[in-house]
Amino acid sequence: MTNLAQPHDAFCKALLSDPENAGALLRTHLPAPIVALLAPGNPELVPGSFLSPHLRAHYSDLLYKAQTTTGRTIFFYILIEHKSYPDRKVAWQIEQGRHRFLEQWTREHPEWQLLPAVLPLVLYHGAQTWTIPTDFLSLVEYDAAMRPWLPDFTYLLIDLGQLPDEALALQARLQAGLMALKYGTRDAKTQMAALEKIIQALMQAPELLIPLMIYLITTFDTLDQNSIDTIIARVEPQETAMMRSLFARQIIAQHKDAWISEAMTKGTMQGRAEGRAEGRAEFLLQMLQERFGSIPDAIREQVLSAGQEETRTWGSRLLKVNSLSEVFQ
Secondary structure: OOHHHOOHHHHHHHHHOOHHHHHHHHHHHOOHHHHHHEOOOOOEEEOOOOOOHHHOOOEEEEEEEEEEOOOOEEEEEEEEEOOOOOOOOHHHHHHHHHHHHHHHHHHHOOOOOOOOEEEEEEEEOOOOOOOOOOEHHHHOOOOHHHHHHOOOOEOEEEEHHHOOHHHOOOOHHHHHHHHHHHHHOOOHHHHHHHHHHHHHHHHOOHHHHHHHHHHHHHHOOOOOHHHHHHHHHHHOHHHHHHHOOHHHHHHHHHHHHHHHHHHHHHOOHHHHHHHHHHHHHHHHHHHHHHHHOOOOHHHHHHHHOOOHHHHHHHHHHOOOOOOHHHHOO
């Protein structure tokens, strides 16, 4: 994974890998006839990615398995577009990913008679409005006489930027997460104007505080220390002493300056990503120490040498587990 897809990829996958969040997303944004077909319960996440490695700088993908009221199995293949503008070739990326999954499925089911239905969705949170066609044939050069013999499909588009904030989701945790994603690619003025709405949503889902805060610190470039303190105090007031410890505050403040300074000095995204990675690792260590006490040297080294996705995964578990070992399972 290249730095360009971070931190959107890690946060989006952490949010939507939760079956309850995934179920809420599908039932909110799928067409009504498909929602009516879904059996009660949440979908099952199918492990793995079906994207080509070179595409993972700009996309994430998730595959869910669900049951219908008619007793059939249905799959939902979600391609998550992380670029700030829509890619007109996204239908081709979907077709490749869906094809890779079906190849895997047929190997696992050699006696198959019928292929499973795989419905494609695109989740887009870029700054520009999605205006490109959502059908596969828009990518094909053909004469009208050829049309009956050419394969085609239409994908469902979820353009977060074009949805009112209150229509993103009914479930509180998904609402807060999708709002953060929606504004994570916007300009600084728009981000800060939306911050109060994000806080209000997060107050209804305080269990999302740590992963969402890491995402905001990384993507909201003008988020200052006062804003960080305010969010923590309003969402988890009983944890204020822990999360606003002087050491943790200094780490955030120092590294936000370091990230900007290093990026300007080097003139690269890499410098900024490295500074942020170091800051996240040290912030995570401080939170672990506040929660569980002394941190063994082996775990300290593991955190400091970890990549961005690992530190975000561990951070997302921090408030959900009861022991240090569970964070790293």
